[in-house]
Amino acid sequence: MNADIYIELPGTADAAPRLAVRRANALVPAEFESYQVSGRPKAIAFAPALSVAKFQVPVAAKSEAEARKAALYAVEDDLAQSVEDVHILLGPRQPGRNLRDIYVADKALLLHWAQQLQSAGLGHAEIVPEASLALAPGTIFDFGDRLLIHGEAGTLGADRAWPEGVLMEILRKSGLSNSNVTLANALETLAALEARAPGIRLTETRSAGAAPVGNTFRRWRLAGLLALAAAAIWIAAIQFEINSLRTSYQQQDAQARGIYRQQFAGAPEPGDIHAEVRRLSAATSGKAAGDFLGLSAAVYEALASRPGAQLRQLQYSDQDASLRAVVRFASASDADAFRAALEAAGWSAQTETLTDLSPGTQAAIIVRTAP
Known part of the structure; x- marks a missing residue:
């Protein structure tokens, strides 16, 4: 009525x-x-x-x-x-x-x-x-x-x-x-x-x-x-995740710049630290060191052959000299191929997590100097 x-x-x-x-x-x-x-x-x-x-x-x-x-x-x-x-x-x-x-x-x-x-x-x-x-x-x-x-x-x-x-x-x-x-x-x-x-x-x-x-x-x-029942819980989680990701990126970028200033004291700081890493890696001959610069260069080199991949986060650990790279791929097989490319280049690469995002897959991969 x-x-x-x-x-x-x-x-x-x-x-x-x-x-x-x-x-x-x-x-x-x-x-x-x-x-x-x-x-x-x-x-x-x-x-x-x-x-x-x-x-x-x-x-x-x-x-x-x-x-x-x-x-x-x-x-x-x-x-x-x-x-x-x-x-x-x-x-x-x-x-x-x-x-x-x-x-x-x-x-x-x-x-x-x-x-x-x-x-x-x-x-x-x-x-x-x-x-x-x-x-x-x-x-x-x-x-x-x-x-x-x-x-x-x-x-x-x-x-x-x-x-x-x-x-x-x-x-x-x-x-x-x-x-x-x-x-x-x-x-x-x-x-x-x-x-x-x-x-x-x-x-x-x-x-x-x-x-x-x-x-x-x-x-x-x-x-x-x-x-709002379960919906509100994961809505809030998404918002916190976005804020956390943004903060994490800022922290990692600041960390990268700090390491750059330590390694190249007195040199002008580049506007795009990631582009500078790629440039330095291209000029590096032989096996790179297992520090942030060398490991991140290895990650960028492996990503170059996977144009559809999106780098989401880089996190370097001084404690065990490892780099945690979070990357989004089109599929799980692309994530495996990325890890294989790192290993083929002489690095140790282990998949920490593999998350189905439907569509796509997000992988967290730990990169270290090979023993």
């Missing part, structure tokens, strides 16, 4: 909800702050997927009270705040399965939304998590400020403000790298999905008093809302 009014709840404390009113067969946008409600129209407010976390856990219990306790225990470690500060809602039982969907929202956030709705005379609106709506598998909606995705791990949201590399990794891990992205109006799309298959209703939130929510709401936002 269609509602008379649809509201898109904000994901930040300083933003206003968006509102649309049904006129005949169309939704007409209206200003939330100035809209005057007449009577008690049927209203549905959609909560963004980034603000209401969705978990799916096995729950075997005889009663709903026991199921709720079991579900809360299962997700407690994944929450970004105390369980006393969150509202938990169990999804319906699934025939033949003990898996249950669990929706988790911060109580301060729900109170904030309720106050916004009440200020417009829409305190009776039903709040529906957009993550509970039935999306076809493989769907990617771009609502402008966020993505709503149905991938291999189910439905999740992604903030458009996140780095492009993070968004691409989310799509890849959701099995949607080659899927089409549909640019869509959020309210029109969510209203259509709700009319087709109604989503979960969060418990009604009423507030007789206007309790302050600023501090708890900010704590909620600064904690990254809630951990």
Whole structure:
């Protein structure tokens, strides 16, 4: 059944909800702050997927009270705040399965939304998590400020403000790298999905008093809302990995330059230290020494025959005079060929790790002077 009014709840404390009113067969946008409600129209407010976390856990219990306790225990470690500060809602039982969907929202956030709705005379609106709506598998909606995705791990949201590399990794891990992205109006799309298959209703939130929510709401936002089940865990891991990789590269570049200054005291420091390493290696006759300069020269020489390979990191260890090279290849066989080229040139090369990136392979190879 269609509602008379649809509201898109904000994901930040300083933003206003968006509102649309049904006129005949169309939704007409209206200003939330100035809209005057007449009577008690049927209203549905959609909560963004980034603000209401969705978990799916096995729950075997005889009663709903026991199921709720079991579900809360299962997700407690994944929450970004105390369980006393969150509202938990169990999804319906699934025939033949003990898996249950669990929706988790911060109580301060729900109170904030309720106050916004009440200020417009829409305190009776039903709040529906957009993550509970039935999306076809493989769907990617771009609502402008966020993505709503149905991938291999189910439905999740992604903030458009996140780095492009993070968004691409989310799509890849959701099995949607080659899927089409549909640019869509959020309210029109969510209203259509709700009319087709109604989503979960969060418990009604009423507030007789206007309790302050600023501090708890900010704590909620600064904690990254809630951990978005497994998705949020690896999204955060990707962001940390990107930052770590960037920092590591800067550290290795600084280390290379420091070694260059030690070896060539008083000489002008080259703008591209890696190009200078290649130049020096080309001028070096015989077997290079097992220091950073010699080992990195060997790595660059071996890479020269593999134009598709991408050098990601070089890390030199003074303790055992070894160089750890992290390289991305098109395939595992290319990684083996790279290692073989090093060995053919008289170096000791051992594969430390080999990671399937689909597509491509990333290898960490330890290079030393051959005994």
